[in-house]
Amino acid sequence: MSTTTGTRVRTQTSFSLWANRHRKWVLAAPAMVFVALLIAFPLGWTLYLSLTDASGSIRAPHDFIGLENYFDVLSDTDRFWPAVGRTAFFTVGAMVVEMILGMLIALLLWRPFRGQGLVRIIILLPLVATPVAVGMMWRLIFEPTIGFANQFLSWFGIPAQPWLAGEATALPTLMFVDIWQWTPMVVLILLAGLTSLSDEPDEAARVDGANAWQRFWHVTFPLVMPTFITAVLLRGIDALKTFDILYATKGKGGGSFHEVETLNVYAYGLSFDYQKYGESSTVLVIFFLMIIGCIWLLTIRRKKSSL
Amino acid sequence: MTTTATSLIVTTSPLQRRRNRGRGYKAFRAIMLVLVALTFLAPVVWMVLSSFKTNVDIYNSEAAFIFTPTLKNYDTVFGQADYVQYIWNSFFVAAVATLLSLLLAVPAAYSMSRFVMKKSAVLVLLARVIPGVSLLVPWYFVFSNLRIVGTYTPLVLSHMFVSLPLILYIMMSFFDSLPEELEEQAQVDGLTPIGAFLRITLPLSVPGIATASILSFIFSWNNFMFALVLSGASTKTLPVAIFDFVGYASIDWGGLMAAAVVVTIPIMVIALFTQKYIVSGLTAGATKG
Known part of the structure; x- marks a missing residue:
């Protein structure tokens, strides 16, 4: 009797135990994932686009052109x-x-x-x-x-x-x-x-x-x-x-x-x-x-x- | 004897002078205070007055303050343009973005405050620094490839980008100021750490959460750039609607001012009633140095 209730309590709380032990990350992770998806990814994507000739339609194919845009922009007085x-x-x-x-x-x-x-x-x-x-x-x-x-x-x-x-x-x-x-x-x-x-x-x-x-x-x-x-x-x-x-x-x-x-x-x-x-x-x-x-x-x- | 005499003279004369100067300063201060109040209030009053004028009166400088008020401009705004829909859009997007951001940011702020996660905090706060345009370009790529530009989803997500770091910032400084003893006591009494957070800390955080929600709502309501690109005809928010009011031909100034009043007055009324929260939110963390 007593052992079964003991195991039941343990299985019930094993998730809660895990969550509490790692609460630092459990609580912070959702916000950090959101920030990573909506901010870090766009920043990386911007960096990538800056090296391409993407223009016109959003679905049009674009080519990698290296630093050409940077030369163009920096020499644009x-x-x-x-x-x-x-x-x-x-x-x-x-x-x-x-x-x-x-x-x-x-x-x-x-x-x-x-x-x-x-x-x-x-x-x-x-x-x-x-x-x-x-x-x-x-x-x-x-x-x-x-x-x-x-x-x-x-x-x-x-x-x-x-x-x-x-x-x-x-x-x-x-x-x-x-x-x-x-x-x-x-x-x-x-x-x-x-x-x-x-x-x-x-x-x-x-x-x-x-x-x-x-x-x-x-x-x-x-x-x-x-x-x-x-x-x-x-x-x-x-x-x-x-x-x-x-x-x-x-x-x-x-x-x-x-x-x-x-x-x-x-x-x-x-x-x-x-x-x-x-x-x-x-x-x-x-x-x-x-x-x-x-x-x-x-x-x-x-x-x-x-x- | 002589020392007390001199010290008496020294202490009384500046006091006298200060009292005289005090009166002059009081008058000067009163005038400056009125000037400051007028500078910040007058343009808003002018906008409200103009929204009740016919365009003839707006063009007539004689009718600056004395004119027959008209509701014609509000009729234009609510009758011809679909402002009821835009008000709902603005409200819906701001409310949903705020709620979702609260769900994500409050636990994260708690964790970052209690475990002093300096680096992750800096990373998230970096979001405040990034200009909106640099996120808009890649999002526009993603959202238009998913064919959801013009729906509420990209609007809510993009507004969360503003709300989430803001709420995180306010709640972190709120949790920093909340003593840990109560949580520790609750854990001694048998609550798990997360239980203590949910049952003890959260109920105590209502003022902080209120502050963060109000500010997040206001910032989202006021946001222009994201909705300008990501909203469609039926999901347009108020700031975009006002921008569209200015056609290529001559401007209907009365109608424009009525539209501006419709977007600003609700937020100003909210501010009147929640002044304390707004001030504490805007100055959160500022005095720590």
Whole structure:
């Protein structure tokens, strides 16, 4: 009697025993397999396509052509390199302004005040709004003849600007939209960092007679530095990936002069507007290597600064 | 005696000065706060106002704030275009992608947090770095060879690519902050480790799971690029529908703004009620350095 129940219990729980013993992998494996299938495989496939002349129909046969695409793309000063420049300009420009404005607004919101809840809800709105809708919203506001932006400028006697319609002004205008939408993200991250600080170092500096700027620059800022760097990384990565507002406001090829064509828009257009999958993959592989390089540089900085 | 006298003078005078400066700073701060709030709120208000204007009023700068509101634009959006279908598509894809991602990511996040699997975590978080286009090209190859482009399946799978790393990231920092003692206690009381995870840790993780789900839903709802390529006429999501609203001819600004309101307002209302979760999710792991 007792032995049969004993074996039954053991067979019932043998799976559970095995699962519990290997729970580290049992729990993590499904997600990792999914990631491998949907991310690692596509990356490998992109690498392969970048070495072929795949174009036209998706089922058309394609030939292996070695590094030819890479020579073509890297010597393309007409579309590729300007796109690299625009991507860098957009990313660095938007990120720097977002970090400065974000820090200022975070400091402004840091200490409690009346109406704090309301202001915090308001700065959350751009953050959750659909980027395509945000693009359309600003498209109306920046419309040269009927938009509110030029009407606003006219109150101060400033002449009307072409904004999104201008060859030189389109990209800075879209950077403004990106800054409007994502500065709140920096504010929230920095606020979380600021509120986790203890008051003591600031109080000590105050007692020592440090003024507001000195207290910020020598006490508060160094203390929130780790959070600040995290925000730089997050915003940098997201700005680099910006596609929605660019494509939604300027369409194929980033406008008639390719004035807002970043690497994302360029690679997307090559694949889905011109069906040049091979060349598009090459652009993506180079782009990806550039991103990895940037992150590598940033993390080295970070390690050095933490020493 | 003399030391106390000097220290008294030294301590009172900066206090006085600080009090005076304090008043000026308070006023300055109030003005700046109003400016900040206006900067982020005004464009949204403008969009909502424009969605209730006729195109004649949109073209008339005199009618910026005083005009007769009309529902004509919403009639265009819901009457002529099939926006009810697009709303359902957006909702369905976001909800299913979030649910499936939760099923996969929550146990994985637990395992990665408890066993400190740094390398696997880095690999999965790399997904946040990869630009969407570089995944779209190979997926498009695979999905169109399987002849499923235009159905819900590729949409849900591609949105999971955004949701899964996000949920993993949020849940990892949540589990990191959850003390292990309770699980250990439960195991002493006879639960298996997985049992302890299911019966003790999971119920305690509801706030974290709520945070992750809300953010995942919002990001999926807002996603444009994947649906632009992978959706068909009947599975089109809202952002793509708005993009298609802009024809080659002149833009129907009123209708466009109404469409933009239809996609943004639901998400903003959700944000109003779940503000705390959204903020904790967006800042998850950021303060650890």
